[in-house]
Amino acid sequence: MNLPIGEAVRSALECESLTKRFGGLEAVKEVNLRVDAGERRAIIGPNGAGKTTLFSLISGLYPVTSGSIRIFGQDITHVPSHRRTHLGLGRTFQITNLFPTLSVIDNLVMAAIGLKGMKFQMVRPLSTYGEFYDRAGEVLESVGMAEKRWEVAKNLSYGEQRQIEISLALISNPVVLLLDEPTAGLSPADSVMMTEMIHHLDPKITILLIEHNMDVALQVADRITVLHQGGVFAEGSPTEIRNNTRVQEIYFGTED
Amino acid sequence: MMGFLVAQTFNGISYAALLFLLGGGLTLILGVMKVVNIAHGSFYLVGGYIGYVIVRYTGNFYLALSGACIGIGLFGMTMERFFLRGLEGQNLRQMLMTMGIALFFQDLLLLIFEGYPLNLNPPAFCMLELQVGKYSFHVLRLFMIGAAAVIYVILWWFQEKTRAGAILRAAVDNKEIAQGLGINVPFVTMGVFGLGGLLAAIGGVVGCAFTAIYPGLDFELLPLAFVIVIVGGMGSLKGALVGAIIVGLVDNFGRAIFPELSYFTLFAPMVVILALRPIGLFGKE
Amino acid sequence: MLKRLESRKRKFLALGAAVGVLVLLPPIFPKYVVILMTQSLVYAIVAMSLDLLIGYTNLKSLGHGAFFAIGAYTSAILVTKLHVGFGVSLLSSMGMAAGASALVGLLTLRAAGIYFLLITLAIAMCIWGLLYRWVSLTGGDNGIMDIPRPNLGLGLDLLDTVTFYYFILFFFVVCLILIFLLVRSPFGRTLVGIRDSESRMKVLGFNVWLHKYLALIIAGAFAGLAGNLYSYYNRFVGPGDSDLMQCMEFVLMVSIGGQGTLIGPNIGAFLITFLKNMVSVYTKRYLMILAFVYILTAKYAPEGVIGLLKRFQTRGKLA
Numbered sequence: 001m002n003l004p005i006g007e008a009v010r011s012a013l014e015c016e017s018l019t020k021r022f023g024g025l026e027a028v029k030e031v032n033l034r035v036d037a038g039e040r041r042a043i044i045g046p047n048g049a050g051k052t053t054l055f056s057l058i059s060g061l062y063p064v065t066s067g068s069i070r071i072f073g074q075d076i077t078h079v080p081s082h083r084r085t086h087l088g089l090g091r092t093f094q095i096t097n098l099f100p101t102l103s104v105i106d107n108l109v110m111a112a113i114g115l116k117g118m119k120f121q122m123v124r125p126l127s128t129y130g131e132f133y134d135r136a137g138e139v140l141e142s143v144g145m146a147e148k149r150w151e152v153a154k155n156l157s158y159g160e161q162r163q164i165e166i167s168l169a170l171i172s173n174p175v176v177l178l179l180d181e182p183t184a185g186l187s188p189a190d191s192v193m194m195t196e197m198i199h200h201l202d203p204k205i206t207i208l209l210i211e212h213n214m215d216v217a218l219q220v221a222d223r224i225t226v227l228h229q230g231g232v233f234a235e236g237s238p239t240e241i242r243n244n245t246r247v248q249e250i251y252f253g254t255e256d
Numbered sequence: 257m258m259g260f261l262v263a264q265t266f267n268g269i270s271y272a273a274l275l276f277l278l279g280g281g282l283t284l285i286l287g288v289m290k291v292v293n294i295a296h297g298s299f300y301l302v303g304g305y306i307g308y309v310i311v312r313y314t315g316n317f318y319l320a321l322s323g324a325c326i327g328i329g330l331f332g333m334t335m336e337r338f339f340l341r342g343l344e345g346q347n348l349r350q351m352l353m354t355m356g357i358a359l360f361f362q363d364l365l366l367l368i369f370e371g372y373p374l375n376l377n378p379p380a381f382c383m384l385e386l387q388v389g390k391y392s393f394h395v396l397r398l399f400m401i402g403a404a405a406v407i408y409v410i411l412w413w414f415q416e417k418t419r420a421g422a423i424l425r426a427a428v429d430n431k432e433i434a435q436g437l438g439i440n441v442p443f444v445t446m447g448v449f450g451l452g453g454l455l456a457a458i459g460g461v462v463g464c465a466f467t468a469i470y471p472g473l474d475f476e477l478l479p480l481a482f483v484i485v486i487v488g489g490m491g492s493l494k495g496a497l498v499g500a501i502i503v504g505l506v507d508n509f510g511r512a513i514f515p516e517l518s519y520f521t522l523f524a525p526m527v528v529i530l531a532l533r534p535i536g537l538f539g540k541e
Numbered sequence: 542m543l544k545r546l547e548s549r550k551r552k553f554l555a556l557g558a559a560v561g562v563l564v565l566l567p568p569i570f571p572k573y574v575v576i577l578m579t580q581s582l583v584y585a586i587v588a589m590s591l592d593l594l595i596g597y598t599n600l601k602s603l604g605h606g607a608f609f610a611i612g613a614y615t616s617a618i619l620v621t622k623l624h625v626g627f628g629v630s631l632l633s634s635m636g637m638a639a640g641a642s643a644l645v646g647l648l649t650l651r652a653a654g655i656y657f658l659l660i661t662l663a664i665a666m667c668i669w670g671l672l673y674r675w676v677s678l679t680g681g682d683n684g685i686m687d688i689p690r691p692n693l694g695l696g697l698d699l700l701d702t703v704t705f706y707y708f709i710l711f712f713f714v715v716c717l718i719l720i721f722l723l724v725r726s727p728f729g730r731t732l733v734g735i736r737d738s739e740s741r742m743k744v745l746g747f748n749v750w751l752h753k754y755l756a757l758i759i760a761g762a763f764a765g766l767a768g769n770l771y772s773y774y775n776r777f778v779g780p781g782d783s784d785l786m787q788c789m790e791f792v793l794m795v796s797i798g799g800q801g802t803l804i805g806p807n808i809g810a811f812l813i814t815f816l817k818n819m820v821s822v823y824t825k826r827y828l829m830i831l832a833f834v835y836i837l838t839a840k841y842a843p844e845g846v847i848g849l850l851k852r853f854q855t856r857g858k859l860a
Contacts, residue, residue, distance in 0.1 A: 059744050085746035099737040110734045114746035118727055120755070125725040172746060290655045292603075292662070294789070339836070347658055348601055349839045352796060355789045356835025363828040475785045479666030486663055490656070516677065519670025526663060527648060534651040 012037040012206035018067035027053040029230035042217035045227035051210045059091040090174030092165045094181045100154040108136035111171040159190035179209035270397035272504025273404035277459030279484030280496040281452030287491020288448045291350045295358040297474030303328045303457025304464035311376040324457040332453025366471040373468035489539025567703045581814040582713040588794040588806030590763035596801030599736035604665025608638040608761040610783030612768025617685040617778045627691035638765020646757040673780040684779025799847030
């Protein structure tokens with residue numbers, strides 16, 4: 001990871017006038033965002049506010065229409081998606097995006113080799129690379145799912161799948177982690193487990209999470225950004241946002 | 257030199273007329289149904305054979321056209337309803353299915369008509385030549401161009417000005433949303449196959465008058481149809497027209513100037529489009 | 542863990558047994574069976590390489606037959622016109638096919654989804670057309686005839702059916718092992734990851750385009766190798782070896798055998814080759830029979846023989 005050194009306080013993630021247009025539709029409108037290192041930032045907003053599109057811009061799955069994105073000062077606006085991972089960006093998906101036909105451990109091993117050069121190696125079986133299986137095992141232990149090693153991913157319960165989602169992103173040792181609705185579709189009990197898991201993530205990691213569940217967002221976040229119709233509507237501490245009546249207004253009628 | 261240019265351009269455009277009929281149907285099927293229809297050449301060929309048989313027994317070209325249209329229209333709809341339902345979204349399965357159907361008909365035609373190239377007689381006026389200055393134009397070719405132009409206008413009017421056309425356009429843009437809007441998508445998909453078949457059948461009958469038909473022609477024409485759709489963009493009739501004109505001219509001039517590399521000259525516009533705009537000239541994201 | 546080792550061991554044994562059968566077969570069976578098996582082995586190599594794309598990377602390349610043909614024609618032209626030796630011809634075939642794959646891949650990878658199918662088929666048809674119309678080089682419709690069998694200088698008479706069979710079997714086994722290793726290697730597993738979830742692979746740091754591109758080139762090289770062997774087997778190459786029918790047949794072999802498995806395409810190659818040849822003995826309507834095979838496979842057995850076997854296996858376990 002080559003991160004520029006020098007300036008004393010540098011934002012972990014900075015978006016400047018970020019805009020994304022799909023044909024006639026402006027999904028993300030002039031979004032300005034500054035997230036400090038180690039901060040937990042929740043991105044909330046009603047459906048269609050542009051939250052997942054924003055994540056896709058930051059992770060590089062969509063090209064930006066205009067604006068810029070920086071990680072620790074480094075401009076990544078035009079850097080391809082896979083290179084951003086090498087620079088320390090990790091991401092989970094709102095709709096669980098595991099490798100369904102692979103076992104849990106194979107899922108994690110796949111994530112582990114993502115940053116390694118030997119993934120182009122064509123002769124020696126992957127199963128002989130013990131170090132990746134060890135690392136995968138480590139991460140599994142740390143999220144408490146070691147017994148599920150050999151389960152095929154599509155056979156896991158939904159809550160377990162969501163946890164593996166996050167483990168996949170963690171294996172690459174990200175410095176900035178994007179969590180897209182980690183508690184989506186989870187039962188209240190599973191939501192609690194997930195919130196705990198997020199709480200116990202390494203405090204050095206900068207975390208952005210999209211959350212529909214206000215309680216989770218208010219619990220986990222240091223700071224909250226509210227998106228509405230593609231633009232930043234409000235920003236502040238959890239208490240400020242909780243008491244912001246305009247924010248409550250845009251939510252009423254859209255909550256499920 | 258001028259004579260060569262005029263003649264080749266005219267020939268190219270008349271060839272393009274035929275190609276538009278072939279490619280137009282395919283672009284709709286690909287655009288709406290997302291099916292790689294290997295049997296599309298069969299629509300053309302079987303249509304031609306139906307036309308041939310009708311002309312042989314009644315001498316009436318227009319009856320032949322109608323018969324082929326109805327026959328192949330039904331063929332297309334039947335194919336969609338009974339063979340392709342349930343295979344939505346599975347490209348490989350659809351392809352294998354249409355390949356099987358195409359192969360079946362190819363062999364059936366071989367059984368019935370044997371392998372000899374067959375020709376049918378167009379209406380008498382088509383056998384004439386039209387003199388304009390020092391150039392003479394074969395009326396059959398003019399008829400082809402005219403027919404294709406008329407059909408394009410009808411289709412354009414249908415797509416842009418009628419409700420049914422709007423439904424078709426909606427289905428091309430996004431089938432799921434169209435369904436959500438209450439559009440009877442199964443009906444539309446069956447209709448698209450019928451329409452695609454019908455267009456190809458017209459091409460087949462006219463083509464039978466113009467050159468000859470024989471089993472195996474279906475597979476020879478398929479690459480041309482594909483190139484037209486690639487160049488013009490999936491789902492766009494305008495694209496099919498433009499694509500057909502480009503392919504018709506390039507193929508014609510190519511064969512006249514570099515006969516050995518004629519498929520290469522066909523290749524060229526396709527490569528250029530793929531390099532610059534992979535979804536085709538009028539294709540949608 | 543034990544379950545995995547056991548199923549892997551079972552697969553190894555099955556594979557070993559199959560290869561054993563292939564080795565011991567020739568003396569027992571009549572000559573025409575050996576000839577058909579030789580052809581099947583050549584096609585099996587193509588089918589396996591195509592499965593790398595369709596089954597493992599989810600690249601539904603319909604035009605794979607074109608690279609087979611390029612390999613075959615390269616060998617045919619070099620051997621009949623320049624009288625090159627086997628080694629040169631083999632490497633040239635693989636090189637030309639891989640090179641063509643590399644060029645074509647630059648275009649086809651610009652397309653996704655159904656466009657990819659369309660474009661791979663269209664380009665393959667253009668290559669067919671080129672081979673068909675470039676008469677001075679390829680003999681056009683007449684093709685290239687009287688290709689001699691390789692002279693390996695080892696005192697082997699490769700005109701003998703059985704000897705030539707073993708010659709082809711050797712290459713088949715080599716390819717089988719290479720592809721087997723490839724599929725289990727990190728690169729191969731990456732292809733599976735791409736098949737399962739491209740977007741996930743991208744955010745995990747994989748250069749998906751590059752992996753796909755390499756897969757195309759490797760598959761092309763294997764197809765070229767098979768094409769080379771085919772030219773010696775058949776001693777004649779013609780445009781029929783690269784036309785739409787041939788391209789689709791390779792896809793059928795992969796599908797009817799079972800895509801995404803290593804064994805499936807091999808079974809498919811044997812099935813289709815034997816079917817076509819044996820049926821044509823009894824009826825002229827073998828194309829119609831083949832048509833039914835396409836239709837029935839598409840409708841009822843899309844996951845192929847291996848898939849059906851797996852389904853019966855799990856059903857047995859649940860019962």
